[in-house]
Amino acid sequence: MIGIAQIILLSLLAAFTVVCGQNWWQTANQPVFVGMMAGIIMGDPVTGLFIGGSMQLTVLGIGTFGGSSHIDANSGAVIATAFSVALDMEPTQALAAIAVPVAAILTTVDVLGRFCNTFFQHRIDAMIENDDYKGIERNYLYGIVPWALSRALPVGLALGFGQGVVNQLMALLNGPLAWLGTGLTVAGAVLPAVGFAILLRYLPVRENWHYLILGFVVTILFNYLFNNVKAIGGAVATSVDGFTGNFIGLPMLGIALVGVFVAVSHYKTNAVKAASPDPFASEDDEDEL
Template sequence: MNIEIWQIIVLSLLGFYAIVENLGINVFANQALIMGTITGLVMGDVKTGLAVGATLQLMGLGIQAYGGASVPDYMTASIVGTAFAVISGKGVEFGIGLAVPVALLMIQLDILARFCNVFFQRRIDNGIKEMNLSKIRLFHLLGTFSWGLSRGLPIFLVFSFGESIVEFISNVIPEWLTGGLSVAGGMLPAVGIAILLRYLPVKNFITYLLIGFIAVTYLHMPMFGVALLGFALAILQFKKIISERQIGNVTIATENATVQVEGGLSENEYEN
């Protein structure tokens, strides 16, 4: 399958938008799952986009750029991995295996983009000293533009030479390496689940984990059914917490009332 020029432009703009929006508070848009789904929609294979994006989303849980640190960019990786999975026709595992090195490569481009933005930041500082609002606004926009190009431009270049790159991956790279990428891609969902469990209070909710495991392994329940089961258990847990809080509030109110009764009134106060 060949990638069309309009698909290249749309996906490049998507990568540009995703990394710029990552600086804001819209946590819905800048997710690997969302980027993978949109890429799958653009490429005409939403199922592959969901599979690649969901797997990379699991890998990225618990990883944040705290303090300005550079972390693997699974959003851009989701775009590239989904597109190449569809173009090459080698499936989800191949796309995931290719996406992980892309996510790690984006760390270097992230550092380069931050380094370039220092130049604009210095100009903004001078604009603040001069109280020049137009200068502040200009360099702020230029910094945002350069930040977006750190993802949009690589995506555009990769997809512009997409056919030759896919041929290179398919024909030049040894089969054992592409096979290894596919095997690694098949293992990565388990790694993502392990990372997720590492950050969750599993010991407190081991019962729910076992219920889900039994439902999938022994009852062969589909993922949608497991999601509904989890939703039902979440409702029960929520009601349990609310009930415990209500009981606690009643107990506190009763204790306060008991203290007031025990305090009572003195004989002189009662006579008055």
Template sequence: MAELNFFQILLITAWAFWGIIDSLSWGIGMNGAILACLFTGVVVGNPTYGLIVGGTLQMTQLGAGTYGGASIPNITSSGMITTALGATTGADPVTFSASIGVALAALFTQLDILARFSNTAFQHIADRYVEEGNTKGIELMNHLGIIPWGLSRGLPVFVLLLFGQGLVDTLMAILPQWLMDGFKLAGGLLPVVGFAILLRYLPVTKKPQYVILGFVLAAYLGMATLGVALVGLCAALLVFQNATAAPAAASNVGGDDYED
């Protein structure tokens, strides 16, 4: 199988490094698993492979975010590594995502924590500059945060793309078929985790009827996602109109309605 060349590794690493910075600032989606994996797929010459890996991993994290500074599994870095190594090894993308992809994503959570922790050092220096009224220094310290952030994504991608190929080849050779089949099935089951996380954030106990509505439209009537989303939009508009028409009632349901 083809080996990654150094230029490819650098390109993918640069995207990983800048992707997290983008998600912290402009937010044009570079750090999304699907787009990052698609880019990786293009670099290694197999865009479809990237799309499948990105899609499979994205489904484990739908609507999940780093709310309040929480760390979540890093499916972006792991997806890029999975795509690059998998496409060159020729492993099945879903099997590979549910095994290596999922494992690496969980492992990389620690690096996110490390980056957020490292930046406290710059905060302390900035505090000194506040005392001195050194505004240039404050701005510099804020920007230095880019380094831990970027490295927390770029470094693991770089290292694993450089040295991971042999490891992956060995793993793929020794793993028994039943285990590989199990991982492939896991790829199909894993989206359930994404939905469960999402339901935890949404007021599902207060408004279960809409989950049922969406389920029935899809399961019984076979409606496509976009169609269901449009029906959901109609329901959302109705709710919005009702709530704004009766502001007194609306203010009663605010706040704690979404905490549970």
């Protein structure tokens, strides 16, 4: 069962993340972070990270432009994590049966939140004519209320009154509709690959196909090396008394620093290209620019 305190905290988490998404600190407005926090609130951060990370990969290639709405992956991760932990539901099954459908349904709530904010926008337009700067600041902050409620209310209602429905759903998926439950589990495991496929549709793969091959080969080599080193460590640990070496942990900090190096190198290369004038550009071209 999900306690009242947990429902309140999860509802506030959903409200906090959507407000963060409308400001410059958007790090918290990511499914992997939301899933982790939901898992901590429910007492199982591993399940939260799995569901949040899977939702992050699923929506990896989905972008929004202008005022367009998108599926609410954050709220889907919160609700799926809560039910998965509370009802001992398979995470991949919760991902496909709860997280994705909830995220899609809450698209309408996102539209409603944007619509409610037009009330404050029109008030600000009128205050601009009167140079009412204090009123503009107040109404700007008032806009936080409909945004926060657009996520807090659905999440709170779903967690408070949806446990019976999810229990019945689990009974069906593990009973008469076991074939469907198995299919949803498989679909949940495949969803991250769908996100990668969508992302590859947007990336300039044809112009940079060599980087794609390099990344694939490096991943295979590191995976092969890691598995063999782990096997050697396991064999040594079983044959040598008192052996305490760790052959399982990956140096995540080192991997992150390699990513920082690649990002900085790419940024500097582009900065140099942008700052360097084209020696072959004619004066007519410069005038046109």
